Amino acid sequence: MQRRKFLRNAGAGGAAVAASTALAAPAIAQSMPELKWRLASSFPKSLDTLYGAGEVFAKYIQEMTDNRFQIRVFASGEIVPGLQVLDAVQNGTIEMGHSAGTYYFGKEPALAIDTALPFGTNARQQEAWMRWGGGRELINEVYKDYNIHSMPCGNTGAQMGGWFRKEIKTLDDMKGLKFRIAGIAGLICAKLGAVPQQIAGGEIYPALEKGTIDAAEWVGPYDDQKLGFNKIAPYYMYPGWWEGGPQTSAYVNLAKWNELPNSYKRIIEAAAANANTWMVSKYDAENPKALRELVTGGTKLLPWPTPIMEAAFAASNEIYADLSAKSPKFKKVYDNWRPFRNEEVLWFRVAEGSFDTFMARMSAANKL
16 A cells, blocks of 8 residues: 555664554554355346445455455346345355345335335436435335445446336336336336336346236336347336336445444445446446437337326325335335425426426437
């Protein structure tokens, strides 16, 4: 490290400096212990952005500690199944995880807000709530019950609305539809008559191919193209109204977190923030090309019909009221999140929304 080099060089200058060096070096060594941890991801290696954010996170920590803190990243299924990462971190099987809170909605509904709620925030709004609206503190109160310290570690941006074997035109088309969709969004789709299925990313294609499911949502064009959903289901709906800005999170076993020196804690936080912006910017860069290739290859790109969107919006509010009545933790987080979301939407209508609408009109008119 540069600090050690400086201390060694300074020590050659005189006895007093040498004495201070002798005192400082052990203190530095003590503050930078050598650690080798394991991180389990909920995502397969084939998804180089979702899975890749975990690698970016680990590499940053390794480089910032001169390799004294090394984290080995394991893909979904290598240590534990993708949907069991929280459990593995909670019980100390592994020190760290990279996952999405919405996968553990069945344990505690409030964990879904750590990722996204249907008709919720976009990526920037979610980050604003986490940093400035009290979101981080409230979410970590919930994770504390699972022996976990959590932090934002990625965001996909607004997602697509899924792949369907048959075109979805009316609410009747939702009835009996076996749809791979997770968490609270699954409850909403069930209210519309669908049959939600929670399946990990790497298992979706086989289920769609075998007909175990009729439709599936994942992320967006860049990942969906890699997974090959377009080969089976030709209709690609948009937007993913259930995930306007879904966040992934880094989990640290709480006991392990508390043992870390403050310098390592700050480095982990910085690494997660770096992975957060890395992920959303990479998706923003890669999705346009992938979508163009999909459409050129025959994918039928269709918007969700407005009546279905409106029915889903109404159903979501009913479900949030029901969850608030049943789960005090959900209610506490939701009652903070909801007014923050509403203010963000109002602000984005004024500036971001009006700008985006104008630019979309120029694009549609081929004037860009």
